[in-house]
Amino acid sequence: MISFHSFIRIFANRMDTQLHFAPLQGYTDFEYRKIHARHCGGVDTYYTPFIRWEKGGIRDKDIKDVLPENNEGVHLVPQIICSDTDEFNRLADAVQELGYGEMDLNMGCPAPMQTKLMRGSGILPHPIRVQALLKEMERRPEVHFSAKMRLGLDSKEEWRELTDILNSSSLKHLTIHPRIGKQMYKGEVDMEAFLEVYNAIRVPIIYNGDVTSMEQVSSLSERLPNLLGIMMGRGLLARPTLARECIQKKEMSTGERTEILMQMHEDMLDYCTRKYKVDSQILMHIHAFWEYQESQMERKIWKKIMKAGNMKNYLEAIRKL
Numbered sequence: 543m544i545s546f547h548s549f550i551r552i553f554a555n556r557m558d559t560q561l562h563f564a565p566l567q568g569y570t571d572f573e574y575r576k577i578h579a580r581h582c583g584g585v586d587t588y589y590t591p592f593i594r595w596e597k598g599g600i601r602d603k604d605i606k607d608v609l610p611e612n613n614e615g616v617h618l619v620p621q622i623i624c625s626d627t628d629e630f631n632r633l634a635d636a637v638q639e640l641g642y643g644e645m646d647l648n649m650g651c652p653a654p655m656q657t658k659l660m661r662g663s664g665i666l667p668h669p670i671r672v673q674a675l676l677k678e679m680e681r682r683p684e685v686h687f688s689a690k691m692r693l694g695l696d697s698k699e700e701w702r703e704l705t706d707i708l709n710s711s712s713l714k715h716l717t718i719h720p721r722i723g724k725q726m727y728k729g730e731v732d733m734e735a736f737l738e739v740y741n742a743i744r745v746p747i748i749y750n751g752d753v754t755s756m757e758q759v760s761s762l763s764e765r766l767p768n769l770l771g772i773m774m775g776r777g778l779l780a781r782p783t784l785a786r787e788c789i790q791k792k793e794m795s796t797g798e799r800t801e802i803l804m805q806m807h808e809d810m811l812d813y814c815t816r817k818y819k820v821d822s823q824i825l826m827h828i829h830a831f832w833e834y835q836e837s838q839m840e841r842k843i844w845k846k847i848m849k850a851g852n853m854k855n856y857l858e859a860i861r862k863l
Contacts, residue, residue, distance in 0.1 A: 543732050559763040561785045562717070564750060564775030565591040565621055569830050572612040577809045578778075579616050581802050584785030585778075586771070588616050592623035592648045594661070595632050610641055619688070623648040625660040626671065627678045634682060643684065644714075647675065649691035652723040663692045663723030669703045676711040683712075690717035690750070690773075698722050698735045702742075709744045715770050717748040727776075746770035753777050759788045779834035782806060799838070804863065807831065821852045828856070839863070 563570065563578070563585045575588045593604045606612065608620045620642055622633040630647075637645055649672070651662025658664060665671050679687040694700025700722075708716060720736035721729065731751040740747050748770050749762055754777035762772055778784055783799050794802075810831050811824075818824045829848055836844050843862050850856035 543730070543734050559759070559769055560586040560748070560771030561759070561788060562586060562748060562750075562771050562773040563588045563778055563785070564773045565589040566775050566779065567591040569779055569833070570775075572607050572609075573810065573813050574831070575613065575616050575618070577806050577813075578782055580809070581806045582782045582786050584783075584787070584789045586617065587619055588613075589619050589621045589646055592621045592651060592662075593633055593637070594623050594656075595629045600633070600636055605636075608637065608640060608642075618642075619644045619646050621646040621648050621690070623651060623656060623661045624675070625665060627674050630675050630678055634685070638682075638685065644686045644688070646717075647679075647687065647689040649689055650717075650719050650723075652692070652721075652726045657695060657723055663695045666691060666694050666700050666704070666723070667696065669707060672704055673707045676707060676713070680712050686714045687712065688714045688716065690719070692719050693722050693732065693735050693739070695723040698732055701735075701739055705742055711745065713745045715746040715748055716743060717750050717773050719750045721751065740766065740769070748773050750775070754780065754784075756784070756788050756793055759784075776834055780836075780838055800863065803835070807860070824853065825850060825856060 561584060563575070565588075568591075570588070570591065572590075579585065579588070590604075590608050593600060593608065608618070620637045620640075622630070622637065622645060624630045624633055624647075634645060648662055649665055651657070651664075653662065656662040656664060660668060660671065665675075679685070691701070698720075718736055718739050720731045720733065720739070721727070736749065736751075747768075749766070750773035753759060753762070753772055753774045759772055759774075762769060774784065781799070783794055783802055787793055811828060814824045814827045818827065832844065832847050843859060846859035846862070847856065850859050
């Protein structure tokens with residue numbers, strides 16, 4: 543198996559590849575997306591955490607997150623997750639009614655609560671179900687559909703059964719995360735398997751998985767000239783300026799990155815204190831903002847921020863930055 547780090551080699555800076563921000567439940571809600579776009583930029587497309595049909599409807603929280611008025615200034619693609627055409631049509635109807643002409647189908651989520659329902663990567667061992675969903679997309683030619691998937695649920699060979707189905711689909715693009723669902727986010731991404739998918743699938747491909755640096759973005763773009771784009775999730779949460787640095791082809795100093803991070807934090811804290819009135823609720827939300835920053839800052843300060851149990855202690859920890 544070719545690991546990600548052995549695949550990556552440093553090439554001359556080149557950035558003509560689209561950069562996409564992967565959705566993460568509990569982290570990349572509409573307020574975070576707007577704040578990120580305002581202070582960092584560099585991202586071509588943001589995606590919502592997946593919208594699902596649950597207990598006879600869509601959660602109010604999911605509808606609020608996708609409302610156009612809550613996502614001004616952001617190129618947003620709503621992501622849906624489903625196991626059959628009935629769920630698909632209910633979700634697609636709701637998203638279209640909000641005025642969206644783009645949608646992304648989640649066939650990659652590894653969470654057992656979804657995979658056991660044949661959603662996310664749980665649908666990959668069922669080619670007939672996948673084909674039915676892709677065929678249903680053709681009934682909505684006014685919508686540009688894309689999809690995100692893993693190599694499989696239990697085996698990295700499961701994608702092969704989907705090759706002809708995907709190649710005959712109307713998908714705008716396909717994002718590949720080269721792990722299997724059972725791995726969750728553990729272990730190395732499998733670049734050998736990704737290259738096989740990249741060469742076998744005729745739909746434009748976006749790469750996703752463990753991208754955390756300018757060098758990786760540049761190298762992927764250079765080594766895979768037909769790659770449509772690169773999607774980053776945890777890498778952008780940890781280093782929010784990464785996409786901007788890639789576009790500008792220049793790495794920011796620690797001081798520059800910290801300054802932008804603090805501007806983002808100021809906006810996020812303002813939002814949280816307006817929305818919530820109790821310290822515990824404010825801190826639960828604001829701690830998510832800092833969770834992926836551990837590798838980017840002094841660990842003692844990070845721990846004080848994350849362990850703060852009231853706003854007084856939290857603000858004292860923040861001042862140390």
